[in-house]
Amino acid sequence: MADEPSTSSEDRFAPVQVDLKNPELALLLAWLLPGAGHLYQGRTGKGILFMVCILFTFFVGLSMGGGRVVYARWDMSEKRLPYLCQIGVGLPAAPALYQAYLVKERKPPVEIFGVPLMAPPINDHELGQLHRDYGFRFEMGTLYTMVAGLLNVLVIFDAYAGPVFVVPEKEKKRRLRESKENPPPADGDTADEKTDEKTDATATADN
Known part of the structure; x- marks a missing residue:
């Protein structure tokens, strides 16, 4: 009897069920x-890791330019495209919108x-x-915050949306090779097996 292929590797790459709770609320909070x-969502390890790394990168970049590399401006003199990326960090970059409003209204x-x-x-x-x-620190600070x-x-x-699970290319090839070596029974084979089983059962009953 041939050994059945091990499923431990498949289990290792199987998707893990994650409770996303309310995805829309999680999206808002994450922004x-x-x-x-x-x-x-209770994914504490990831949450702390993301918070520390992203906020550290943002504030290091902000300090490189003396707190002036993050600003919102959209007029004939300048369209501050980097801010469209910087606002991705959410509240830490939001004061730029209020500051832009004050400057536009000619207020200090x-x-x-x-x-x-x-x-x-x-x-200018x-x-x-x-x-x-x-x-160059002004440009580097802009890059860091972006x-x-x-x-x-x-x-x-x-x-x-939850984590994305990617099966390595090596694992895909292994699964393809095993599927060729151990193909699933065709529909015709299954029907023949059922016919044989029925014939055997009839012969047993006659005996």
Whole structure:
């Protein structure tokens, strides 16, 4: 009797059932604060990991540019496309919207420790001065905060739809090879087996 193929490898790659609770609420929480959606679902390890890594990346980038690399501005002088990525971290980037409103209304932006945190430059001259003051750190800070926002988009998707399970290519080939070596019985074979069983049963009854 031939040995049956082991299913331990298949079990190892089998999807795990995850209780997503209310996916829509988890999505909202994950956007408001990175990792919050996973904490709500009870996926504590992932939640803490995402929260620490994404917020650390965001605030390191923010500090590189003196708190000015994250700002919202959409007018004829500048369309701040990086902010579309930065807002992916949710509430940590939200003050930029209020600061942009104040500047648009020609009101002084809110200052924290003397720094107009996340306030957009009033004009091109101020923007140029920021680049001169911080040099390459201004661009690197912008990049870091953008990456943090984009990473949280993936976290939001994971909180809403659950983890994605990928079967390695090597495992796919192994399963294909085993299916060829041990093909399932065809419909005709099954019918023949049933006919043989019925014939045997009839012969036994006659005896």
